[in-house]
Amino acid sequence: MSETKPKKEAVPRAKMPEQDPDVRRRNFIEVPLGLTPEMAITEAKRCLQCKTPACVGGCPVSVSIPDFIKLIAEGDFSGAANKLWERNALPAVCGRVCPQEEQCEGRCIVGKKGQPVAIGYLERFAADYERKNGAGNVPEVKKKTGKRVAVIGSGPSGLTVAGDLLLKGHEVTIFEAFHKPGGVLVYGIPEFRLPKEIVASEVATLVKMGADIQCNTVVGASVTIDELFEEGYDAAYIGVGAGLPRFMNLPGENLIGIYSANEYLTRTNLMKGYLFPKYDTPIARGKHVVVLGAGNVAMDSARTAMRLGAESVKVVYRRSRDEMPAREEELHHAEQEKIEFVLLTNPTQFFGDKNGRLTGMECLKMELGEPDASGRRRPVPIEGSEYKIDCDLVVVSVGSNANPLLTNSTPNLDLNRWGNIVADPATGKTSKRGVWAGGDIVTGAATVILAMGAGRAVANSIHDYLTLGW
Amino acid sequence: MAKIVYREEMAQGTIILNEIEAPRISRKAKPGQFVILQADETGERIPLTMADTDPEKGTITIIYMVVGKSTARFKELQVGDEYYALIGPLGAPTHVENVGKVICVGGGTGIAVLHPITRALKEAGNEVTTILGSRSYDLLIMEEKMRAASDHFHICTDDGSKGHHGFVTDVLKQVLADNEIAMVVAIGPIPMMKFCSLITKEKGVKTLVSLNPIMVDGTGMCGCCRVTVGGETKFACVDGPEFDAHKVDFDELAKRLASYLDDEKASMDAHKNCKAQ
Numbered sequence: 001m002s003e004t005k006p007k008k009e010a011v012p013r014a015k016m017p018e019q020d021p022d023v024r025r026r027n028f029i030e031v032p033l034g035l036t037p038e039m040a041i042t043e044a045k046r047c048l049q050c051k052t053p054a055c056v057g058g059c060p061v062s063v064s065i066p067d068f069i070k071l072i073a074e075g076d077f078s079g080a081a082n083k084l085w086e087r088n089a090l091p092a093v094c095g096r097v098c099p100q101e102e103q104c105e106g107r108c109i110v111g112k113k114g115q116p117v118a119i120g121y122l123e124r125f126a127a128d129y130e131r132k133n134g135a136g137n138v139p140e141v142k143k144k145t146g147k148r149v150a151v152i153g154s155g156p157s158g159l160t161v162a163g164d165l166l167l168k169g170h171e172v173t174i175f176e177a178f179h180k181p182g183g184v185l186v187y188g189i190p191e192f193r194l195p196k197e198i199v200a201s202e203v204a205t206l207v208k209m210g211a212d213i214q215c216n217t218v219v220g221a222s223v224t225i226d227e228l229f230e231e232g233y234d235a236a237y238i239g240v241g242a243g244l245p246r247f248m249n250l251p252g253e254n255l256i257g258i259y260s261a262n263e264y265l266t267r268t269n270l271m272k273g274y275l276f277p278k279y280d281t282p283i284a285r286g287k288h289v290v291v292l293g294a295g296n297v298a299m300d301s302a303r304t305a306m307r308l309g310a311e312s313v314k315v316v317y318r319r320s321r322d323e324m325p326a327r328e329e330e331l332h333h334a335e336q337e338k339i340e341f342v343l344l345t346n347p348t349q350f351f352g353d354k355n356g357r358l359t360g361m362e363c364l365k366m367e368l369g370e371p372d373a374s375g376r377r378r379p380v381p382i383e384g385s386e387y388k389i390d391c392d393l394v395v396v397s398v399g400s401n402a403n404p405l406l407t408n409s410t411p412n413l414d415l416n417r418w419g420n421i422v423a424d425p426a427t428g429k430t431s432k433r434g435v436w437a438g439g440d441i442v443t444g445a446a447t448v449i450l451a452m453g454a455g456r457a458v459a460n461s462i463h464d465y466l467t468l469g470w
Numbered sequence: 471m472a473k474i475v476y477r478e479e480m481a482q483g484t485i486i487l488n489e490i491e492a493p494r495i496s497r498k499a500k501p502g503q504f505v506i507l508q509a510d511e512t513g514e515r516i517p518l519t520m521a522d523t524d525p526e527k528g529t530i531t532i533i534y535m536v537v538g539k540s541t542a543r544f545k546e547l548q549v550g551d552e553y554y555a556l557i558g559p560l561g562a563p564t565h566v567e568n569v570g571k572v573i574c575v576g577g578g579t580g581i582a583v584l585h586p587i588t589r590a591l592k593e594a595g596n597e598v599t600t601i602l603g604s605r606s607y608d609l610l611i612m613e614e615k616m617r618a619a620s621d622h623f624h625i626c627t628d629d630g631s632k633g634h635h636g637f638v639t640d641v642l643k644q645v646l647a648d649n650e651i652a653m654v655v656a657i658g659p660i661p662m663m664k665f666c667s668l669i670t671k672e673k674g675v676k677t678l679v680s681l682n683p684i685m686v687d688g689t690g691m692c693g694c695c696r697v698t699v700g701g702e703t704k705f706a707c708v709d710g711p712e713f714d715a716h717k718v719d720f721d722e723l724a725k726r727l728a729s730y731l732d733d734e735k736a737s738m739d740a741h742k743n744c745k746a747q
Contacts (some may be wrong), residue, residue: 096738221689222495222558223498243690244691247696247703253703254722262693263693266691267686271514276737277733278512280512282685284730356728
């Protein structure tokens with residue numbers, strides 16, 4: 001009789017402690033609470049330390065994933081944070097908002113037979129640990145080169161470009177139109193997914209490294225890019241994002257109570273409308289809310305509406321659940337918080353009272369036909385299926401286009417027919433000498449990490465230009 | 471930055487003038503453009519069209535009436551204080567050219583908005599007739615500056631304390647009847663702009679108005695300031711704030727301006743109670 005070795009129980013993937021859905025749907029505190037040090041070490045030991053790590057190839061900024069995880073497994077949390085900083089300017093942000101399931105974790109070998117290593121949770125853990133317990137150290141910057149770079153836009157791509165160029169010894173000024181830096185990190189992504197204190201902390205690190213941040217400056221209005229060159233900047237980066245809201249152009253869309261997601265989230269997140277009247281900017285607190293769209297921004301809007309006291313929140317989407325573009329984690333969190341998904345449904349018009357306030361929305365049922373250009377099955381209206389949804393707040397969350405404010409005032413900058421800036425995919429160089437672009441203004445609305453990846457490539461290219469030439 | 475270098479109280483403290491240090495904005499600003507201001511970190515962002523600019527001194531001038539929490543907070547700022555946020559110049563500048571005879575109609579604090587446009591029209595060679603209106607003479611602002619920017623000048627007061635006892639529309643009708651007018655610019659409370667527009671529409675005289683919807687960012691990224699012009703949705707902060715009056719849906723604008731009346735009242739009441747303590 002051969003003795004069989006006892007099968008070793010596979011250590012399961014760490015479960016992120018979270019606020020209870022019934023509690024968290026009414027507060028703005030962060031939903032995931034973070035791993036404990038014990039949980040982090042246990043999870044880190046699940047990593048096989050592959051010789052040819054597949055995960056690194058899935059990361060748009062090529063974080064040395066097995067290396068930072070090994071440091072966590074050894075209990076050297078600060079070491080892990082420093083390792084992250086070598087490749088990632090904003091690890092506390094990425095650990096929270098990256099779609100890891102499509103990137104690093106989606107390629108993890110452990111995930112082939114079981115659950116992938118929780119790389120995102122570990123990145124977040126190390127970054128948070130350093131922020132709370134670290135000595136306030138910052139990455140070391142190289143000797144000053146005397147070159148000056150203007151970074152336009154303080155969103156994820158601009159902050160990445162700034163961080164990388166500062167490390168290389170260049171002087172960086174970041175121009176931001178709003179009164180607080182961070183871009184979508186501060187006006188778009190809600191407090192309960194990305195606390196603003198964390199964004200402020202990441203930005204403070206850049207300032208410690210020497211960044212000059214000029215808020216309340218609209219490049220394209222108070223100063224042009226050509227004027228910045230006259231002022232002595234050697235290169236410029238355009239990372240202004242996709243800041244033009246798309247509406248559906250339906251009858252009644254200008255009724256009081258219909259918001260673009262940009263406005264709804266900016267009032268809530270940047271202007272802290274959820275703290276009204278301590279903060280002066282009001283935000284409508286709808287009782288019966290409809291969110292149009294099904295991306296991550298739509299989920300953010302729906303979950304915000306719930307926290308602002310809604311009795312019902314419906315996400316209305318013209319395709320089916322499988323086609324919803326939002327991250328599965330966001331869809332799951334929304335459903336737990338009792339947000340309803342009304343699928344295969346499209347709005348046709350809005351109704352209001354005599355004061356111009358929204359009272360309801362008419363919809364049409366849809367069915368899925370042949371795939372369209374995006375590869376998703378095209379929704380086809382079902383004749384005669386109109387019905388009405390009573391609502392007092394609608395958030396239109398169907399995407400953002402390129403805002404022309406800066407591009408209109410910048411000659412010799414090639415644009416595509418949607419107003420996005422044409423930029424070399426590998427370097428971010430535009431048609432205008434000395435000017436680079438990246439993030440949503442080039443690609444259209446996408447993700448924080450893709451913007452950061454573009455920023456990484458741009459910083460390398462700008463550095464080459466400043467040292468070698470165009 | 472954004473420091474107040476000169477301050478004046480008018481109309482028994484209900485209308486305030488601030489001259490603010492803003493070198494970049496002052497060099498770029500054109501007539502008709504506006505700025506967005508915020509008093510402090512908890513304050514609201516509100517738009518105010520520039521009443522004047524001085525590129526040499528590096529300053530811009532705004533004039534506002536104290537109507538709610540934000541303007542009440544602005545009033546508390548003294549010379550030497552800084553606004554927490556000030557951005558600009560925003561909006562499309564007024565298209566100014568020599569068209570012949572023009573009428574500039576201004577009501578209340580709309581006169582502040584009208585001033586740089588009136589001056590630019592006169593400098594371009596137009597023959598300018600200005601009609602200003604206010605509830606009473608002590609609420610009338612910028613009289614001397616507007617008079618200097620005009621060839622013909624009329625004052626209207628609701629209470630008859632100066633000039634014509636009645637509305638600006640009375641004088642407007644008269645001037646239109648007596649002259650071949652190429653263009654009218656009307657800036658003031660919505661009912662004033664709406665009725666001026668109805669009058670000029672009948673006569674087929676091109677008319678520009680400057681709209682004042684609620685705004686948040688001011689750069690076209692949120693859509694809060696959307697207005698219907700000629701049946702299409704436009705953003706006042708980038709397509710405007712000036713539009714062809716005959717195409718503007720004034721009723722929709724008036725309704726949208728009431729979006730937050732309850733919150734605004736609550737905010738102002740809380741502020742007054744706070745001050746009273």
